[in-house]
Amino acid sequence: MADVSELVAAMADQSDLTRLTGLRTGKSTFYPQYRGATARLERTLSSLGLIAGALVRTSDGPERLICEVVEAARVHLDAQWAVFALADGTFVDAGPRCLVLGPDGTPYLVGDVEGPPLPDDVVDLLDNIRRARIADEVVAENRFVCVPLALGGGHVGALAAWTRRPIDATDAAVVSILASQTAVALQNSAVLEHARRTAADLESRNAELEATQRELGAAQRNRVLDEERHRIARELHDSVTQAVLSAGMQIEVCRNDIPADERRERLDLAKELTRRAVDQLRSAIYALEHSADHHKSSLPDMLAQLGVVHMPGELTVTVDVGGTPVELPGDLDHTLLRVAGEALFNTAVHAEATRARIQLRYDTHQVSLAVDDDGCGEPGALRSVLGVARRGDLGGMHRGLVNMADRVADAGGEFRVRRSRLGGVRVVATIPLTAARPEVHDGEDAS
The missing domain is CATH 3.30.565.10 (Histidine kinase-like ATPase, C-terminal domain)
Incomplete structure (x- = not known):
């Protein structure tokens, strides 16, 4: 019975119950606080889902990633203006470098693209971000929050918003997580894009190399054929032609008035030269390495x-x-x-x-x-x-x-x-x- 009495007394102690629930149950504001805490929790969980969905867009390229990040920040903060910008000289291949979502999520592409005018505060903030003239820490003032994108010990840009409701610590924490992860995701996306371009370039160069190798192979085959054709032509000229013409000279001598024995000898020689020419011609046709009398x-x-x-x-x-x-x-x-x-x-x-x-x-x-x-x-x-x-x-x-x-x-x-x-x-x-x-x-x- 003593234990039960102590438990009842502890439950009646307002400070102990406050420590357990974080709410002051003894006041009329209990249910509004509970509902507010529940709403923040649901909003935070929903925002974390949006953040996760945004950050997995790394493989889709920087543009898709940036759009998803700014939309996640706008939805979580119920922002009237959500701003994203990269500092000049950082992530040179990323785009868009500046993005503003206005009321109802209307996008404003900032830069050379003409569009509706932006509030002066938004324009000034974009200029400061591009020139890397923003605070090193998170700025959360009433209905405005600005979080730098930190990477490698420096700032590469910022994520900011003007909201329709006051900014609390949970909001600042969520946006900080989103900003820090966005910087890493942008770097990963840049690396991935570079790898894709490198792979495409290598594929193109490899195709050019294969085409060149095919051309060189064809040229080499043609060169070998030309050399073999020239070799056979040279052998024909230097062997067959000489033998045939030499036989003709012997026959021409036989037409003169010479002794019969010498005529017969020269005709036999012409016949032998003709036979040798035929043998050499066969050798050339079949591309043999040496003539019949070689060695x-x-x-x-x-x-x-x-x-x-x-x-x-x-x-x-x-x-x-x-x-x-x-x-x-x-x-x-x-x-x-x-x-x-x-x-x-x-x-x-x-x-x-x-x-x-x-x-x-x-x-x-x-x-x-x-x-x-x-x-x-x-x-x-x-x-x-x-x-x-x-x-x-x-x-x-x-x-x-x-x-x-x-x-x-x-x-x-x-x-x-x-x-x-x-x-x-x-x-x-x-x-x-x-x-x-x-x-x-x-x-x-x-x-």
């Missing part, structure tokens, strides 16, 4: 054969080998044989020469091949023709000169056309036996 003998021996089987009888060909013959790397002996064959063929067909000399020199670091004649050719004219032929096809003419120069260049060597001491033309090919690749040019007249 059958040493380079000096093959050079000697050139002067016997391909040349007309009135042209005397001598071969001079200097140094110690060595096995040449790769297709270098094939290259030198083709150069010598083309030079001798030009001498026999065009130079009206009676003598030709092949000089092959083996040195420690290079091998050189020179073909001299006593014909009527002019080195200067040949160099000019070579330069023009390199820049254009000339209808297929003078391919022999170009082929010689290209073969030597492909081997990393130096090709020259000079005046021969025999009186005609001297063709010189010098190719290093090391990794060095000297500059390829046509050369000059010998002194």
